[in-house]
Amino acid sequence: MKHIYLDNAGTTPMAPAVIQKMTDTMTATFGNASATNYYGRQARFVLDNSRHVIAQSVNAQNDNEIIFTSGGTESDNTAIVGTALARKDLGKHVITTSIEHEAVLKPMHFLETQGFEVTYLPVDQNGEISLEDLKCSLRDDTILVSIMTGNNEVGAKMPIHEIGAIVADSNAWFHTDAVQAYGLLDIDVKRDNIDLLSTSAHKLNGPKMCGFLYCRADHNYESILKGGDQELKRRAGTENIPAIAGFAEAVKLNSSEVKFGHCRNYYEFKHQLVDGLKNNGIDVEVNGKLDEGELPHVINLWFKHRPSDVLLTNLDLKGISASAGSACTAGSLEPSHVLTAMYGKGSPRISESLRFSFGAFNTAADIEAVITALTAIIKK
Amino acid sequence: MVDNSHTRVVVGMSGGVDSSVCAYLLKQQGYDVVGVFMKNWDDTSDSGVCTATEDYQDVAKVASEIGIPYYSVNFEKEYWDRVFTYFLDEYKNGRTPNPDVMCNKEVKFKAFLDYALEIDADYVAMGHYAQVSKDEDGTIHLLRGADDNKDQTYFLSQLSQKQLEKVMFPIGGMQKSEVRRIAAKAGLATAKKKDSTGICFIGERNFRQFLSEFLPAQPGKMVTIDGVVKGDHYGLMNYTIGQRRGLGIGGDGQSNDPWFVIGKNLEKNELLVGQGYENEHLYATSLDATKLNFIAPIDEYGTDFHCTAKFRYRQKDEGVTIHLNDDLTKVIVDFDRPVRAITPGQEVVFYDGEECLGSGTIDHAYQKEHTLQYV
Numbered sequence: 001m002k003h004i005y006l007d008n009a010g011t012t013p014m015a016p017a018v019i020q021k022m023t024d025t026m027t028a029t030f031g032n033a034s035a036t037n038y039y040g041r042q043a044r045f046v047l048d049n050s051r052h053v054i055a056q057s058v059n060a061q062n063d064n065e066i067i068f069t070s071g072g073t074e075s076d077n078t079a080i081v082g083t084a085l086a087r088k089d090l091g092k093h094v095i096t097t098s099i100e101h102e103a104v105l106k107p108m109h110f111l112e113t114q115g116f117e118v119t120y121l122p123v124d125q126n127g128e129i130s131l132e133d134l135k136c137s138l139r140d141d142t143i144l145v146s147i148m149t150g151n152n153e154v155g156a157k158m159p160i161h162e163i164g165a166i167v168a169d170s171n172a173w174f175h176t177d178a179v180q181a182y183g184l185l186d187i188d189v190k191r192d193n194i195d196l197l198s199t200s201a202h203k204l205n206g207p208k209m210c211g212f213l214y215c216r217a218d219h220n221y222e223s224i225l226k227g228g229d230q231e232l233k234r235r236a237g238t239e240n241i242p243a244i245a246g247f248a249e250a251v252k253l254n255s256s257e258v259k260f261g262h263c264r265n266y267y268e269f270k271h272q273l274v275d276g277l278k279n280n281g282i283d284v285e286v287n288g289k290l291d292e293g294e295l296p297h298v299i300n301l302w303f304k305h306r307p308s309d310v311l312l313t314n315l316d317l318k319g320i321s322a323s324a325g326s327a328c329t330a331g332s333l334e335p336s337h338v339l340t341a342m343y344g345k346g347s348p349r350i351s352e353s354l355r356f357s358f359g360a361f362n363t364a365a366d367i368e369a370v371i372t373a374l375t376a377i378i379k380k
Numbered sequence: 381m382v383d384n385s386h387t388r389v390v391v392g393m394s395g396g397v398d399s400s401v402c403a404y405l406l407k408q409q410g411y412d413v414v415g416v417f418m419k420n421w422d423d424t425s426d427s428g429v430c431t432a433t434e435d436y437q438d439v440a441k442v443a444s445e446i447g448i449p450y451y452s453v454n455f456e457k458e459y460w461d462r463v464f465t466y467f468l469d470e471y472k473n474g475r476t477p478n479p480d481v482m483c484n485k486e487v488k489f490k491a492f493l494d495y496a497l498e499i500d501a502d503y504v505a506m507g508h509y510a511q512v513s514k515d516e517d518g519t520i521h522l523l524r525g526a527d528d529n530k531d532q533t534y535f536l537s538q539l540s541q542k543q544l545e546k547v548m549f550p551i552g553g554m555q556k557s558e559v560r561r562i563a564a565k566a567g568l569a570t571a572k573k574k575d576s577t578g579i580c581f582i583g584e585r586n587f588r589q590f591l592s593e594f595l596p597a598q599p600g601k602m603v604t605i606d607g608v609v610k611g612d613h614y615g616l617m618n619y620t621i622g623q624r625r626g627l628g629i630g631g632d633g634q635s636n637d638p639w640f641v642i643g644k645n646l647e648k649n650e651l652l653v654g655q656g657y658e659n660e661h662l663y664a665t666s667l668d669a670t671k672l673n674f675i676a677p678i679d680e681y682g683t684d685f686h687c688t689a690k691f692r693y694r695q696k697d698e699g700v701t702i703h704l705n706d707d708l709t710k711v712i713v714d715f716d717r718p719v720r721a722i723t724p725g726q727e728v729v730f731y732d733g734e735e736c737l738g739s740g741t742i743d744h745a746y747q748k749e750h751t752l753q754y755v
Contacts, residue, residue: 309451309453309454310495310498310499313451313453313499314498314499314500316449316451317414317449317499317500327452328419329432329433329436330417330419330432330433330435330436330452331417331419331436331439331440331450331451331452332419332452332453332454333454
């Protein structure tokens, strides 16, 4: 059976050049980057070069603003909990949105148990927050605003530039979870007044368990992982040099032109998918907006009266991997907090929707195959 | 060899050894096998771990060992609406329900069956110790599992022809020991896993405590048939006919014999207790039952006939004569010899030799002309 992968917001396959780079690095450069011997210097050279490539990719002022982590989750946890611990004497109020990833929401819940107050900004049916709400929520004791660049479930994009400008006028630091957006959008921490930014390598054809946190040079958060002095004492633990080299390779491959090309393709895929289904008489609606302003690789569709799990299983058995929110530890689907925030608790969209997310290896033929498969399943 | 690769069999996988071996055997026979785990109960412990997690992990391990896709489907709402509310209602009425019978009827062989058909199942397979046979005209008969000790037809006795039409019981013809042996030989992760005991949603927890979360306990008096108060009870729903444990009464009666539950008085909220395992109030000579189901048509038997019956799971069969009313909605069952602790709410399941004919839900027990005060 031919398999078609349309769950690239979950993870992506590694690019062959990344695999090659990692293989080469593993073979030649096993040293500990903190060691002052020959092998250590070799490793440190790879680390420094990788850090430079990545610093440039977000227009960081200097390379030391990049801290390598185990991925998006660690970056988010570090940014949120680390900032709260470092700034708690200045205030105990934090602002976020109701449609963040769990890697942001769970640390927020943790802060609430530690005496912090968290404001969760609501979203409208397009997954958008109101900038007025944000302005009204900011207080003198607000120490952190954490708002994602783009949403992983519906692709809603936040007005990061405007948010950055508003937060810059306050006492708060601005953190953005850019895990979904980093591989596709043009990220500029200076332009957008971003203080902290989280990413993950495996969303852009890099390795898993690798990511970085951007932290503005004059900001010091409390390190969460304590131990060695790696990453200028901001993240203890021996650096995973092959993964970091692979990450930098993935970033290099992902030039502005490549990103632009992907965005254009994915946007066409979205239209191809929706138009194709509608032409086949399928009753389908987009959750959120089908708009060039949204994250191009994520589309979330409501199939009226079709339970998500039945659709998902049928698609999988036909060799098509899609997704529908997250599964609980016993494997069954949990209601999406994102769709709930957008449409309300009772909305049928919550249990009748699927997410398709595109990647570098998808083609228009894949989308055609999905249309055919979904039509066959629904018209059965 | 027959090519089964175009025949899709959806296996209900619980994470236990029986359904693991089912999936394994079907895969060996070349079927297009799909494993599906049912999550019927939302039970997240204080530490945030859902008790279904381990079972699902075992499904994942075994399915990957066998080389089949697996999925999890959520039937919490169906289970709650169709099984658990019935379970609570029965307890409220002082009866002792059998949720597993209802679970098979309403979830495993209904909601799950529907789901399996939605994913193009040609057959559905279950790890029950039971067998089916088909007549030339297509009529399906339910037969006992080959392992006498494990036979589960008691729990399947409320199923219809339609529910059994597409069902396979791959281990129904085997002994449990053989199932274990196959699992071990194939190296399945569940080969040595302990059999589950008790009702699925309660698990290993204290039953009385569990029930009290849903039904407020109404304590009352424990009295003898002559009205002598012997102590307090925790609420009638916590006791079942013939029960000895948990009464907390010493011997101090007419003899040193232990005390047993011999009846319930719902109106006065009194638990009737009596001494001796063989207390006369524990022996019935007949019962009546409703909610009748016969798996295959019973025209050839008529409305009055002799057969055998079980009154609870894993009990030995008793000889009985059954008297059905004309529209098959009610049955009176006369026993060949008195039977101990007939329990309203449980199923009375009828057998003709190896065939399970069907069942009804016990409403009353009688000792000759006299109704035993069991609810």
